Amino acid sequence: MSYLHIENVNKSFQRNTKRSEDTIQALQTINLSIHNGEFVSLLGTSGCGKSTLLSMIAGLSKPSSGSISLAGNEIKEPGPDKSVVFQEPALFPWMSVKENVTFPLRQKMNKKDQENIALHYLQMVQLSQFANQYPHELSGGMQQRVAIARALAMDANLLLMDEPFGALDEQTRTVMQDELEKIWMETQKTIVFVTHSIREAVKLSDRIMIMSARPGTIISDFKVDLKRPRQQKDLALLEEEIMAILKKEIDNVMKEELQYANHR
Amino acid sequence: MPIIVKRIIFYVCLILLWQGIVMLGIWPESMVPGPLAVVNEIYAGFADMTLVYDIVGSFKHLIIGLIISLIIGTLMGVLLATVKSADETLGSMILALQSVPSIVWVPLAIIWFGFTEASIIFVVIIGGTFVMAMNMRIGIKNVSPIFLKAARTMGSKGFDLFFKIIIPASIPHAVTGVRLAWAFSWRALMAAEMLSTGPGLGYTLSYASDFNNMALVIGIIIIIGVIGSVVDQLVFQRIENKVLKRWGMEN
Numbered sequence: 001m002s003y004l005h006i007e008n009v010n011k012s013f014q015r016n017t018k019r020s021e022d023t024i025q026a027l028q029t030i031n032l033s034i035h036n037g038e039f040v041s042l043l044g045t046s047g048c049g050k051s052t053l054l055s056m057i058a059g060l061s062k063p064s065s066g067s068i069s070l071a072g073n074e075i076k077e078p079g080p081d082k083s084v085v086f087q088e089p090a091l092f093p094w095m096s097v098k099e100n101v102t103f104p105l106r107q108k109m110n111k112k113d114q115e116n117i118a119l120h121y122l123q124m125v126q127l128s129q130f131a132n133q134y135p136h137e138l139s140g141g142m143q144q145r146v147a148i149a150r151a152l153a154m155d156a157n158l159l160l161m162d163e164p165f166g167a168l169d170e171q172t173r174t175v176m177q178d179e180l181e182k183i184w185m186e187t188q189k190t191i192v193f194v195t196h197s198i199r200e201a202v203k204l205s206d207r208i209m210i211m212s213a214r215p216g217t218i219i220s221d222f223k224v225d226l227k228r229p230r231q232q233k234d235l236a237l238l239e240e241e242i243m244a245i246l247k248k249e250i251d252n253v254m255k256e257e258l259q260y261a262n263h264r
Numbered sequence: 265m266p267i268i269v270k271r272i273i274f275y276v277c278l279i280l281l282w283q284g285i286v287m288l289g290i291w292p293e294s295m296v297p298g299p300l301a302v303v304n305e306i307y308a309g310f311a312d313m314t315l316v317y318d319i320v321g322s323f324k325h326l327i328i329g330l331i332i333s334l335i336i337g338t339l340m341g342v343l344l345a346t347v348k349s350a351d352e353t354l355g356s357m358i359l360a361l362q363s364v365p366s367i368v369w370v371p372l373a374i375i376w377f378g379f380t381e382a383s384i385i386f387v388v389i390i391g392g393t394f395v396m397a398m399n400m401r402i403g404i405k406n407v408s409p410i411f412l413k414a415a416r417t418m419g420s421k422g423f424d425l426f427f428k429i430i431i432p433a434s435i436p437h438a439v440t441g442v443r444l445a446w447a448f449s450w451r452a453l454m455a456a457e458m459l460s461t462g463p464g465l466g467y468t469l470s471y472a473s474d475f476n477n478m479a480l481v482i483g484i485i486i487i488i489g490v491i492g493s494v495v496d497q498l499v500f501q502r503i504e505n506k507v508l509k510r511w512g513m514e515n
């Protein structure tokens with residue numbers, strides 16, 4: 001029995017409220033089974049519905065049809081069993097960095113424990129000196145690291161991450177990837193990780209769901225059977241394989257785009 | 265050139281121009297008094313404490329009225345932002361009321377409360393309430409959806425979500441509301457006081473006018489303008505800037 005089970009999920013958005021028939025199909029017939037403890041990446045070009053899928057798993061929006069269940073229970077709303085790192089930092093500007101990180105812990109433990117946990121994860125993202133600063137005093141990449149610390153502090157078994165390292169510089173990104181891999185190996189969390197970087201997906205994932213756009217579907221369930229920690233030279237081969245799959249997809253999108261342009 | 269120097273030069277020129285016009289003698293001093301006469305009146309007013317009592321009286325009316333208007337305005341704004349039917353009905357009325365000049369309420373206040381301080385405070389409350397309500401409403405309605413999403417994934421909902429996220433997130437608009445409420449109340453206060461029995465700046469203004477004391481009229485107009493802008497810049501704009509900066513809405 002799989003842990004996170006996504007069955008025949010469709011999602012469409014109303015584009016124009018005046019003409020109700022004008023809907024766009026963001027996701028079509030998504031089927032996906034993820035085991036407890038798996039690290040799964042969603043990989044695809046922008047606009048293929050990665051964030052939309054993640055938000056439904058988070059319980060923030062509902063599928064138009066189909067079902068998503070976690071440990072056998074239908075996902076109805078967000079909750080402490082799943083933590084989310086959004087594409088943007090989404091820190092609360094009126095709270096200090098530390099208060100942001102302790103926010104999800106408020107009702108669970110006393111102040112002292114909250115602080116210890118917050119400091120632990122802030123140290124992990126190398127921002128413990130900034131605990132008492134406010135978000136506007138931090139760069140975009142630093143803010144995103146605080147958001148990651150906040151999500152990790154929640155200590156949910158399911159961790160949903162939407163391009164979490166997109167705003168980071170190359171060096172920091174590598175450090176963060178290594179930290180995430182370490183945490184994942186230590187805690188056996190289940191991670192659904194959205195990225196558009198092939199290298200990142202290959203480096204971190206057990207499985208890579210390669211997605212195509214318009215409508216968003218999963219075109220390939222790509223298994224990565226490499227020992228960890230992974231070596232750069234081993235990654236290159238798989239990267240090329242995935243590149244080939246995506247290339248076909250990108251060509252299709254290009255063709256479609258040209259056709260559309262010509263028909264206008 | 266620093267702003268302060270520019271301003272000093274500007275005001276010195278203005279006063280010289282004013283003095284020049286007076287010295288041309290086109291109008292009698294009873295219509296256009298010179299700067300010195302105005303300064304004398306202000307000085308005399310402070311020396312015999314009448315202007316001090318007026319300012320204290322005005323601030324008393326203002327502070328009581330403003331605080332009440334902020335409380336009512338905040339509650340109204342929250343109501344409008346959270347209850348759709350209230351927004352659709354009461355909201356339209358508040359929008360209309362907001363465009364009614366405060367002085368319009370003065371005759372009504374006098375009929376209801378007579379020539380009392382209650383009358384003045386009533387007009388001040390009306391002056392500040394609606395603008396506060398509309399700003400509070402916008403603040404709550406414009407809370408970034410990403411804050412709500414993030415908070416919900418961290419287990420916040422209901423009252424906790426409202427008081428820990430929605431209210432703080434709407435503070436920048438609320439602060440603007442407070443600043444505008446102060447400005448509107450200050451105007452309303454003067455209108456109301458002009459038809460009252462002092463002490464109060466507005467009362468003394470109309471009193472001076474009745475006795476053809478043009479220098480005192482101008483003196484009080486200057487005092488009203490100075491207090492208005494000093495409070496706005498020293499108190500409210502500072503708070504607003506701090507809040508906007510903290511909330512990351514300005515660099």
Ligand SMILES: Nc1ncnc2c1ncn2[C@@H]1O[C@H](COP(=O)(O)OP(=O)(O)O)[C@@H](O)[C@H]1O
Pocket residue numbers: 013014015024026044045046047048049050051052053
């Ligand atoms: N709230 C929404 N309303 C309308 N369309 C949306 C909404 N959210 C996403 N979409 C559309 O769904 C598609 C997928 O978006 P998204 O999930 O953000 O893609 P990705 O994260 O892969 O870049 C896009 O075409 C986008 O325009």
Ligand SMILES: [Mg+2]
Pocket residue numbers: 050051052087162
């Ligand atoms: Mg996205």
